[in-house]
Amino acid sequence: MSLGLSADIRPSLTHRLIHDKSILVLTVSEDRIYAGTQNGEILVFSLKSYERIGHIQAHRGSVLGLCLREKETIIFSSAADRIVNVWCTKTLRRLYSIYSTYDIGDVFCVCYSSKSKTVYLGAQNTTIQWYDLREKDRRPSPRPSDHPHYRQDRFFDSTGPGGIRTPRLEVEDDPLEAHGGQALEIDPQSIHQFAHYGYVYCMVLARGILPNAPADEEVLVSGGGDGIVKVWSLNGKGSGRIHELYTLEDGREEGDSVLSLVLDGAFLYTGRLDGDVNVWDLETRQLVRTLRVDVGDVLTMSVGGGHLFTGGVNGTVEKFNRQYERISKFQAHGGRILCSAFINLNGRPVFVTGSNDSTIAVWDIQDCIDVGENKRRTHSDYLLESLQEFVSYRTVSSDSRFKGDCHRGASFLRSVLKNFGATTESLKSGDSFNPVIYGRFRGNPQTATKRKKILFYGHYDVIAADNSQGKWLREPFTLSGIDGHLYGRGVSDNKGPIMAAIYAAAQLNTSQALESDIIFIIEGEEECGSRGFAETIRRNRKLIGDVDWILLANSYWLDDDVPCLTYGLRGVIHATVQVESAHPDLHSGVDGSALLDESLKDLVLLLSKLAGPHGHVEIPGFYEPILKLTPEELELYNHITTTLIRRDPDLGDPIQLATSLMRRWREASLTIHRFHTSGPENSTIIPRLARAAISLRLVPNQSAEAISQQLESFLQEQFASLGSQNKLTVAIDHRAEPWLGDVHNEIYQTLEEGLVKSWGDQWGRRRSSFHASKFAGAKANGDEGAKKENIPSTGHVPSPTTRPATSSTLSRTSTRVADLDTASQPAANRSGNAAAPESPIAETSREPAPFARPLYIREGGSIPAIRFLETEFDAPAAQLPIGQASDSAHLDNERIRLVNLMKGKEVFEYVFRELPRR
Incomplete structure (x- = not known):
């Protein structure tokens, strides 16, 4: 049968995670990616935000095997340091360290039987060994000197010329050594010598393939450098002992090494050194098919969604259907593809690949979705698709060459609103200016006479971007996901926030939970000073109608960690x-x-x-x-400096920091x-x-x-x-007027509640209400508070020696939770001696840090429309920053963090729902 391309259905790259070392092995859970690296690390990434949420310095040598078991609560890692470590996935702390009494070399693979609680490992010295974890407390404790880290190495510790051995360098605390957990030594009786006549490269556990055996009966399948696949029973004489049942050979006299194995029910796929994949029926022990794949040596395979994925030395992935037809081939990496995994996330098929180009790629495999599962795609999935197309339009208002793209981008924006059921208009803004897009989601018709109106303002035009010098990581008008961020011109300023707000309103509208009218006014000339905007709004005043509140999302946090609300612009x-x-x-x-x-x-x-x-x-x-600076505003600056300096002491003196911010704001x-x-x-x-x-x-x-x-x-x-x-x-x-909002009104109260609910609900339960106590401490101190802190109390602050606090310096205040924990430990604990913590964790969480309340900030920039809209509609305005200080808006590599975008949508949804109820 010909294996030509029957349908070249290529996947879309969802995200790329970049590291500085080769990715050798990976496995996925329902919400995480675990990746083992050449440097002995295990990296943990969120499948929701694609941010790195954990990092374990797990081994002294390269991590060669990972196995996730026990309902995803424990993970096993094997490595070139002759060790198998067992980790708790919740705490990322080591539970056990398992090693052999022999010098077994690299441990290429590890798997675990949940039924017999036994760990199996395949080693370089051709053995398969095992450890029954039910015996861990009944076996004698091993001597520390028997640990592989302290034993003489046959090669590296051998005698040189003249019979002289170079003394071993004794390192009291090796930074590449994992700490903690119980050391377990494999019994010499739990070793099967010469399991293969070559390295044991790969192993999998299979169930229900033995005739006349219970459905949960397990067998171990192994592949080795001898080109043979062996099937082992696990019901020998107890303690997890293996017994060879049969071998699978394809008739070659000298078979090429079996480098990878993957199961699909009772069918076993074996990937070989020379680019062949054998398909075996384990129930009948027959070779069903041999596929010739064009990936070079088949280093990894995955099965999912009715498809087989193969990856190898040339960086390409080939995808086969169940009729063994190759239906797609795509370049996934610039280096060798060393590992892969497939998972179905609530109807969303995800294929993950790792490579020696030091990256992990996450792919969306659309044709693996059943027709019935298409409905499971979330608003967030569609939001990202819409944003991807939105960013692709070069809506550069300052360059007449992109006039057509500006209009196409405006038309696309209008179509998104219209498809969600909004009433839309394209408002002409003069012959030479880009149109203003108007959209209205109408609330509950039963409350038409008393419905509140919220006006959301944004702009779809962007600053010019050019990649002729190669300064962008990817093309600026192509949305690219990298390390938990979305890159592309306009993604932060202001296309991402616009899409988040539209999808928030649409979701409420779809669920019939929208009680207010949400009016969208999105212009296309903001980056050129909002040319023609005021005239267009005045001309269409009747169409827009009255407005109760005005909301913007066209700015950024003060640093990279703490959510903010902006109440002033120059x-x-x-x-x-x-x-x-x-x-x-x-x-x-x-x-x-x-x-x-x-x-x-x-x-x-x-x-x-x-x-x-x-x-x-x-x-x-x-x-x-x-x-003049009031005591109320002084309290805001005190909150800012206290929060930022606690996260980054390098920011220095709080008075100088506050003074620098005042000069900007x-x-x-x-x-x-x-x-x-x-x-x-x-x-x-x-x-x-x-x-x-x-x-x-x-x-x-x-x-x-x-x-x-x-x-x-x-x-x-x-x-x-x-x-x-x-x-x-x-x-x-x-010219544009300055703006100062009222932080005491109901829109700011609702925004603060939404931020706390979305970003830190556990803190919200024990925080003192900011609005309830309205700067009580500052009022009690009065002007004396300003004098005590030596912070100037006037508008003009002549302090030439103050170090300026810029977005680049403040963005470095991003601190992981575990870093704060480590910094608070005694020095003895950090040095790794007997008092050292059990875990070698460098970080345990990159989820947004909880906070008591947002920072209330002002900004030095200008938005011409905000004061105009307040005056025109006689309604208060508020600014909700979504981006971080490091977003590089207007600069090369503009980006927005995926978490920020999605939580921004949550806050919009909360405000659109709750604000009218006040």
């Missing part, structure tokens, strides 16, 4: 200052003189008048409107961005025209319109004092 004025001479461009040697008014010289002198030492803006009255500033001059670019030209781009960042209570007028008046006045014959032009290119 405004901005962008201006162009131009000085122009009546004379043309001149040569400085021919025409230059002290009597000549030079445009660039005038411009430099003029700009020098704008700011003094340490950035102090010299425009009269510039700082007068700025609000509540202090106005002025920046000179760039200069432009006329004439050719050489060193002798006196330009006729000089131009500079400047910006002023404003803070709440400053008016963008008033400051614009003050800026123009000040520049004209200062220019007149120069007595120059040149002409000054000041153009206000763009």
Whole structure:
């Protein structure tokens, strides 16, 4: 029969997990991936978030075998250090360390019989050995000197020339040595010598294949370097002893090594060194079929969803159906595929591969889904599919070349809303601007007259992205999952949050739990200053109607760990200052003189008048409107600095940290961005025209319109004092008002409740209510609190020595729970002596750390629409950051953490449901 491609159905890469060492072996549970590495580690990843949630330094040598048993509560690992370790999957602590009395070399494989509580291992010295765990407390305790780590190695500890042996380096605490658990020595009677005439590479346990035997009767199947497969009974003379039942040989005189085994019911697949896969019927002991696969040496096989997957040395995977037709072939890795696993997660088939290219790849195998199972796909699955397509549109508003993609992206967004039952419109925003997408989910029709309205604002346009220099990990307009994050331009700013909000509203709408109207206003010009947005909203005011609350999700956490709520943004004025001479461009040697008014010289002198030492803006009255720091706001800064420094002491002094944040958030500033001059670019030209781009960042209570007028008046006045014959032009290119939200209103209360419920419910039960006590400690201390902490209590903070707290420095505050636990242990415990903890765990959890309440933060950036929407609809606004400080929005490798995206959806759902009930 021909094995040509009957249907080239390729899987989609869901996620790629990157490590720094080869991935040699892996196994999967219902919610985790366990991977063994070349460096002796066992890595544990969440199948939900794809984040690394555990790390065990398990062995001194490469991990060669993993076996997950006992309802996924224990995992067995074998390695090149001659040891089999047994681990608790809940705590990741070692329970037992099993070793042989012989020097058996590498332990290539391990499996476990739950029925007889016996561990089996296949070794380099051709033996199969076993240990009955029911005997662990009845056997004498082994001597520590008998442990393989302390025995002489036949090769490495052999005598050299002259009969001299190099002394062994005695290391009191080897960092690659696992600690804890009970040491178990295999009885010499529990060893089957020469189980194969070659290395024992692979083993599996099979049930129900013996005639006239109970259905739960187990047999052990092993494959070796001799090219033979052997089947062993486990019902010998007790204690797990094996007895050879029969061998499976394909008739070759010198068979190639059997490198991999996998069972599919009573059918056994054996992968060989030369690229053949034999199919055996274990009930009849017949060779059913030999498949010639194009993966090189067959190093791994998996069965699932009615398909056989093979992987090998050339990095490709081939997939066969039950008629043994090859239906797909795809390049999975850049190196050898050394291991694989298949699992069906509630109707979602997942295929996982590991390679010596140091990566784990997670594949979505769509054609392994039965028709009836298609309904089991979750909203989260569809959300990621929608986001993948959304990111693929190059909606770059600043480049006219992408005008078509902007419109296609807007059309796709509208189709998503429409498919979920929302009423939608594409609102024209001028001939040259991208449209505004309007969508409305209507709540319970029985409450039409008293339904509340929540307006969600976002933007689908993005900053330009270019990968010509190879700075992106993947192509920027292709959504890529890597190490628990989703990479792609716009995935954090702002396409991911938009999709999360839409799917939250849609889920409530589908379940008929939506009691309010959710109005989506998504523009396509935010990255260009929201051109035409205000006019479009005013023109369609009747369509949109009244609004009770406004919600945004267009910002980021302060660090990478603690959820935040944003209650303030700076405004901005962008201006162009131009000085122009009546004379043309001149040569400085021919025409230059002290009597000549030079445009660039005038411009430099003029700009020098704008700011003094340490950035102090010299425009009269510039700082007068700025609000003073209140005790309530001081308490927010105290909460921020306490939280961040507890997680990362390297952030230093809390006063300096708070001062640095205040400079970014509540202090106005002025920046000179760039200069432009006329004439050719050489060193002798006196330009006729000089131009500079400047910006002023404003803070709440400053008016963008008033400051614009003050800026123009000040520049004209200062220019007149120069007595120059040149002409000054000041153009206000763009301005956006600052914004300050009310953290006491019901939308912030609901957001805080949603965050605590989603991210840390166990803390929520014992936390003191933030809103109930409304900064009680700060009020009790009054202004004395600010004096005691030496934190400035005014709007302008001239502190030039303060180290700036940037998103890059704050993102490094991400600390794993176990790191905090380790840091709190006594030094003796950390050193690994007798008081050392039982576990060699470097980390036990990467799930989001629980928290008492979110951080209330302000931001230095500007969102032009937020203050406009508040004024236009006379409704309070709130900002829910979803991304982390390390998301690299507007930069190369923009990303969003998958956990953040999904929990953001949970918070939106909570707010959309609960806010109208207040």
